[in-house]
Amino acid sequence: MLITCYNPAELGDILLVVVAADVSNQQVIQKEDIVQFSDPVSGKPIGYNVMHASKLLPGLIGSGQIELKVQQLQILNEALQQAGFSSELVADRKPHFVVGLVKQLEVHPNSDHLQIAQVQVEKQRLVQIVCGAPNIAADQLVVVAEPGAMMPSGEIIWPGELRGVASSGMICSARELALPNAPQKRGILVLPAADYQPGMPFDLAKHQAGK
Known part of the structure; x- marks a missing residue:
């Protein structure tokens, strides 16, 4: 599951990435311009905040939920790996x-x-x-x-x-x-x-x- 949101007018140049349901207690780790939120029990990621997102991802626009293009998702995965995060984001293209x-x-x-x-x-x-x-x-x-x-x-x-x-x-x-x-x-x-x-x-x- 992959949900991405971008609303620079309200949140600044931050891409919000959600990959799992929220939990009350979260482990927060920041590496470079990426903040990872994870479940401390399972260790699985819940989501990410990507700072300075428009500099990282070419053509990033929106004011709410957005769908990342193939190239944008590839760049984001490379940035996660370079920052030291092991998970890989997979596009979810099916209609919800x-x-x-x-x-x-x-x-x-x-x-x-x-x-x-x-x-x-x-x-x-x-x-x-x-x-x-x-x-x-x-x-x-x-x-x-x-x-x-x-x-x-x-x-x-x-x-x-x-x-x-x-x-x-x-x-x-x-x-x-x-x-x-x-x-x-x-x-x-x-x-x-x-x-x-x-x-x-x-x-x-x-x-x-x-x-």
Whole structure:
């Protein structure tokens, strides 16, 4: 998993790199212009802050989540190795916002308002997502933010549990996706069956622009 963010207006010339879910206690090591954050128990990296990023990476622009080009990722990996970090960053090009079909719903055993949804996100792949939207129903086409997705709010979606039940992803509302004229009341976005099918990427930027 690889999530990269760059917002010089707010954070200065720093590239934020996320490769794993956050932990409460982190080991922090700085070598040259790179700061590594890691899990002190497993020793695995959580992410990096890359200082003076625009000097290191040619053509670096953005104001939020960005996708590094092949050359930029190669340069960044070389900089990590030269600084003495052993990990290698691998591009994650798959779409993280996809169209899902709600195949089955069951009542959450530990909640009076949550439901456990089995959602088809590919032809042969179902994911389990706990959802509290009052309008969710079987056979709906919905937008699923899979693990590794970054929401417009900056929240990153990770696998987890809700009241003791595993949940892998989030079924999104129009408001959570920052879509134009999104209703402010609670409820997921239901997509028209004529225009969408399970497994299709959901082009968030295009829909945010109202296209």
